[in-house]
Ligand SMILES: [Zn+2]
Ligand SMILES: [Zn+2]
C-alpha cells in the first residue's frame with residue numbers, strides 16, 4: 095500500500111501536482127476499496143470517516159485529477175452513476191467487467207484478451223487504439239447454479 099502511494103505520488107509530481115493530505119486521503123480510500131467500483135459520493139463518505147474536514151468538492155476535484163492522470167478510470171455501468179476504478183499498475187488498457195443482470199455482481203477480467211480484435215480494428219479502420227471499455231452483461235455462475243437448483247426442485 096505504501097509503495098503504491100509512493101508511485102502515485104511520483105505520477106502526480108511528474109505532472110506537477112502535489113499529493114496533498116486531502117488527495118492522499120482520497121487515494122487511500124480507493125486503494126482500500128480496490129474491488130468496489132465506488133461512486134464519488136461513496137468515496138466522499140469513506141474519506142469523511144477518517145478526515146471529516148475534507149469536503150465533497152475537494153474529493154470530486156481529486157477524482158477528476160486522478161482520472162486525467164490515468165491513476166483511475168471512470169466507468170458507468172448503465173445506472174447513470176460514474177464509478178472510479180483504480181487502473182492496475184502497468185496495464186496499458188482498461189480491464190473488462192462482467193455484470194450479472196440477476197444479482198448485480200461485478201467481476202473483473204484483468205487480461206486484455208483483445209489483441210487480435212485490436213489488430214483488426216487498427217488495420218481495417220486505420221484507427222489507433224488508446225483504450226477501451228468492455229462490459230459483458232449476463233448471468234454469473236452463482237445465479238446460474240441457483241436457477242439449476244430451482245429447475246431440479248420444480
Ligand atoms: Zn473494475
Ligand atoms: Zn486492449
Ligand SMILES: [Zn+2]
Pocket residue numbers: 194195196197198199233234235236237
Ligand atoms: Zn449473479
